[in-house]
Amino acid sequence: MKKIMVCIKRVVDYNVRVRVKPDESGVMLEGVKMSVNPFDEIALEEALRIKERGTNAEVVAVSIGVADTQQQLRTALAMGADRAILVQTDHPVEPLTAAQTLLAVAKKESPDLILLGKQAIDDDANQTAQMLAALWDRPQATYVSKLAVDGAKATATREVDAGLETIEIDLPAVVSVDLRLNEPRYVKLPDIMKAKKKPLDVIGLDSLGVAASTWLKPVKTVAPPQRQKGIMVKDVTELVDVLKNKGLL
Amino acid sequence: MAKILIIGEHDGKTLNPSTHKCVTCAKGIPDAAISVLLLGADTAVVAAQAAAIQGVTEVVRVDRPENAHPLAATFAPQVAAVASGYTHLFGPSTSFGKDLTPRVAALLGVPQVSDLMAVEGAHRFRRPIYAGNAIVTVDADPARLLVATVRVASFEAAPIGGSATIVSRSLDLALPTHTRYVGAHSGSTDRPDLQTAKRVVSGGRALASAENFKILFALADKIGAAVGASRAAVDAGYAPNELQVGQTGKIIAPEVYMAFGISGAIQHLTGIKDARTIVAVNKDPEAPIFEVADLGLVADLFQVVPEMTRLLGG
Numbered sequence: 001m002k003k004i005m006v007c008i009k010r011v012v013d014y015n016v017r018v019r020v021k022p023d024e025s026g027v028m029l030e031g032v033k034m035s036v037n038p039f040d041e042i043a044l045e046e047a048l049r050i051k052e053r054g055t056n057a058e059v060v061a062v063s064i065g066v067a068d069t070q071q072q073l074r075t076a077l078a079m080g081a082d083r084a085i086l087v088q089t090d091h092p093v094e095p096l097t098a099a100q101t102l103l104a105v106a107k108k109e110s111p112d113l114i115l116l117g118k119q120a121i122d123d124d125a126n127q128t129a130q131m132l133a134a135l136w137d138r139p140q141a142t143y144v145s146k147l148a149v150d151g152a153k154a155t156a157t158r159e160v161d162a163g164l165e166t167i168e169i170d171l172p173a174v175v176s177v178d179l180r181l182n183e184p185r186y187v188k189l190p191d192i193m194k195a196k197k198k199p200l201d202v203i204g205l206d207s208l209g210v211a212a213s214t215w216l217k218p219v220k221t222v223a224p225p226q227r228q229k230g231i232m233v234k235d236v237t238e239l240v241d242v243l244k245n246k247g248l249l
Numbered sequence: 250m251a252k253i254l255i256i257g258e259h260d261g262k263t264l265n266p267s268t269h270k271c272v273t274c275a276k277g278i279p280d281a282a283i284s285v286l287l288l289g290a291d292t293a294v295v296a297a298q299a300a301a302i303q304g305v306t307e308v309v310r311v312d313r314p315e316n317a318h319p320l321a322a323t324f325a326p327q328v329a330a331v332a333s334g335y336t337h338l339f340g341p342s343t344s345f346g347k348d349l350t351p352r353v354a355a356l357l358g359v360p361q362v363s364d365l366m367a368v369e370g371a372h373r374f375r376r377p378i379y380a381g382n383a384i385v386t387v388d389a390d391p392a393r394l395l396v397a398t399v400r401v402a403s404f405e406a407a408p409i410g411g412s413a414t415i416v417s418r419s420l421d422l423a424l425p426t427h428t429r430y431v432g433a434h435s436g437s438t439d440r441p442d443l444q445t446a447k448r449v450v451s452g453g454r455a456l457a458s459a460e461n462f463k464i465l466f467a468l469a470d471k472i473g474a475a476v477g478a479s480r481a482a483v484d485a486g487y488a489p490n491e492l493q494v495g496q497t498g499k500i501i502a503p504e505v506y507m508a509f510g511i512s513g514a515i516q517h518l519t520g521i522k523d524a525r526t527i528v529a530v531n532k533d534p535e536a537p538i539f540e541v542a543d544l545g546l547v548a549d550l551f552q553v554v555p556e557m558t559r560l561l562g563g
Contacts, residue, residue: 126351128351163489223383227543248526
């Protein structure tokens with residue numbers, strides 16, 4: 001294991017309550033805190049653990065997005081990534097475009113393993129890892145909660161609807177990570193200082209020969225219908241009575 | 250005219266209800282001919298089940314030994330090969346469909362629309378973003394094959410009563426061997442399936458142990474309910490991962506959802522907002538779950554659950 005590529009997406013912070021714009025053109029992003037997609041943070045933590053377990057693999061963090069995405073890549077460097085690459089674009093990046101872009105980077109970098117989150121918490125698309133694996137013509141292990149790398153192979157435990165599934169994949173491969181794979185480390189102040197000196201390359205999307213296509217055109221974005229606040233009951237007997245009267249028990 | 254191909258989900262014996270729900274979604278597209286594709290080692294039994302879904306005109310079987318387990322790497326090229334000639338390809342937004350469908354889309358060089366929750370036209374759909382805090386309407390290019398996953402909680406299962414034609418296809422494709430199935434493990438029992446159950450009893454971190462979850466199982470068994478759990482309860486090891494309900498777990502739409510000791514984080518609520526009736530029992534009167542609950546009770550779940558089980562006995 002010489003090199004691990006970790007894909008990082010800049011997203012609205014997990015704790016922000018997102019609101020839609022009054023003109024229905026999207027969600028309000030002005031002045032909103034942005035962070036590393038939490039699933040990608042787990043992916044990076046896993047890469048660092050594989051490195052620290054003795055493989056000493058180089059960990060390369062890659063992102064696609066606006067110039068400010070450098071902030072999230074600096075966070076990745078502070079966590080422990082060795083270097084970072086930002087593929088800069090001002091266009092919205094859909095999963096297929098992201099996969100094409102990451103493929104172009106992967107072809108240059110030739111990583112043994114690509115780790116990324118199973119979904120981004122903004123568009124919740126859950127596509128990029130699978131698309132990247134398809135375009136790269138390599139194995140995919142999605143929703144992974146346990147990963148064991150052994151030479152040119154890896155064994156991945158996946159969280160699926162029926163429980164857990166284990167598969168074996170040949171490397172190089174794409175692995176998308178789930179919540180319970182690990183708990184990402186906290187960044188310490190000295191690491192933030194050190195991260196400022198680590199290399200962060202910025203390249204243009206065009207330089208990779210990828211066009212930022214708008215495959216899907218958003219027509220409008222609205223708030224979901226709100227549920228009405230219901231009634232409070234005083235005790236269990238009343239609760240059971242109401243449920244029975246509604247025909248629910 | 251739309252020609253829609255649905256990727257059927259099954260375990261070799263039973264067709265997953267996600268397939269019936271995809272059919273209902275597909276019926277929302279005007280003037281559509283609906284086919285179901287089944288890949289497996291032997292799909293004879295499940296093909297008969299798919300052919301009986303009302304609205305399905307054709308069932309396509311691709312049987313080969315490599316299809317014994319649904320691996321995206323081996324399934325995707327086969328689905329892509331069959332999909333040419335169709336206008337739409339739908340997969341369910343279950344772990345099976347979410348794993349497989351984007352790989353097919355990329356092989357075909359087309360984008361995917363994830364989690365269709367409503368059909369507004371042959372190429373216009375609504376889908377949730379930001380954990381369901383916003384709903385976006387998107388237009389897809391009508392000149393391309395439309396690939397999508399269907400948010401199964403948004404659709405009723407299509408009824409039985411049809412009689413579709415069943416055809417077998419053999420595909421001359423060399424399949425990759427770089428991905429191999431090793432095994433599966435389920436912590437669940439023979440209780441009703443969480444994604445299709447009419448009643449769900451669910452527990453949060455307040456249960457405090459896996460042992461304590463047994464009181465929920467007792468109540469669930471009394472009323473024929475499935476059991477769910479919050480992320481916090483699964484993370485703490487009180488319940489197996491397949492019980493998790495929420496943004497990153499299962500999105501469900503039962504007739505009644507009973508949340509015990511679940512505070513109601515937004516990521517959890519996104520998984521239950523399609524439930525017809527939400528019941529919340531929590532010691533904390535300020536718990537956000539009460540904002541969405543149809544019926545709320547401020548009380549200690551360790552008193553409420555056994556009491557409910559007792560009241561419902563006999």
